[in-house]
Amino acid sequence: MKIFFVGFAVFAGGSLAAKHVFVSEHLRFYLAQQYCQSKYTDLSPLTNDLEEQVFRKSVTDGQSGWIGIYWDDNEKKWICVGGVVYRDQAWETSPGNIDRVYWTREKWISKNGWTLSNFFCLNLIVVQEEKTWEEALEHCRENHDDLTSLLSETENRLAKREIQNPTITQRVWVGLRFLGDTWMWVNRDPLKFQAWTQTGDPDQQCPVQKRCGALSKQGEWENRDCQEKLNFICV
Structure with a gap:
């Protein structure tokens, strides 16, 4: 349920x-x-x-x-x-x-x-409030439009540039979510470009608990526990 x-x-x-x-x-x-x-x-x-x-x-x-x-x-x-x-x-x-x-x-x-x-x-909006992934999603949809998708290496680089301030958490939530049996953008954009960290972690491909996606300050995507509290990027 x-x-x-x-x-x-x-x-x-x-x-x-x-x-x-x-x-x-x-x-x-x-x-x-x-x-x-x-x-x-x-x-x-x-x-x-x-x-x-x-x-x-x-x-x-x-x-x-x-x-x-x-x-x-x-x-x-x-x-x-x-x-x-x-x-x-x-x-x-x-x-x-x-x-x-x-x-x-x-x-x-x-x-x-x-x-x-x-x-x-x-217009990528970095919100410096620490929230769970679902709280971040709610905040973006109430105050802006949505958690952002990152559709290319260029968008990924620009988002990375926006989060380098030391006051921003080491990784930030974006609109990636594992649902059913696949990762997807919550705004329904197709997931064509990908920038996952190369850890070889099988939990990345079929996560049990770490089912929400974040962007690190190195410009890599990481799957994280959705209850973790991070800053996030809205559009």
């Missing part, structure tokens, strides 16, 4: 609109990035199809602007915020001074980074 109740509560509600924020201010790329880093997390990274699917759910018709992909002249590659190389082969050539990526619903456009444009920010 207890397990059924938890499973039911875990999947109550949970829209995706709060993960990305549209900012209607006309700024150059580097100033837009500074704005996102000061008020949110960073410019929105769109490094795979799943990230863009989630992103599109938060964007209304007519919105367009900078996203977190730029050309690195030293690396001679397109780079995502967080330092991950963008792997779409269509973008693997030097763009000259057309070196930043501007998103529209119809297509992506490369533009000069000095162009004044609206932009999109990724």
Whole structure:
């Protein structure tokens, strides 16, 4: 009876609109990035199809602007915020001074980074209250949107960066939960990217007690006892 109740509560509600924020201010790329880093997390990274699917759910018709992909002249590659190389082969050539990526619903456009444009920010909210996993889930859904999913190496790196403050617990809850016979994101995002710590612990694959997922300050996922009290990340 207890397990059924938890499973039911875990999947109550949970829209995706709060993960990305549209900012209607006309700024150059580097100033837009500074704005996102000061008020949110960073410019929105769109490094795979799943990230863009989630992103599109938060964007209304007519919105367009900078996203977190730029050309690195030293690396001679397109780079995502967080330092991950963008792997779409269509973008693997030097763009000259057309070196930043501007998103529209119809297509992506490369533009000069000095162009004044609206932009999109990724919004990961680190809550420095120590709660059990279920208390953290309730807090996120009451005050924000949900416990966060981490859909790519870029999102994982940006979340890791946000929790390095020594006042934050050594690991933080994210929206990972083992239910039935598998790990899943509680907001129903597909679990494609994974960053589990390489311990070889069989309890990670089929946990008996450690059935909730946390992100460590090393950027690795760990399965933990759901009753442990940690800080957490909402969107």
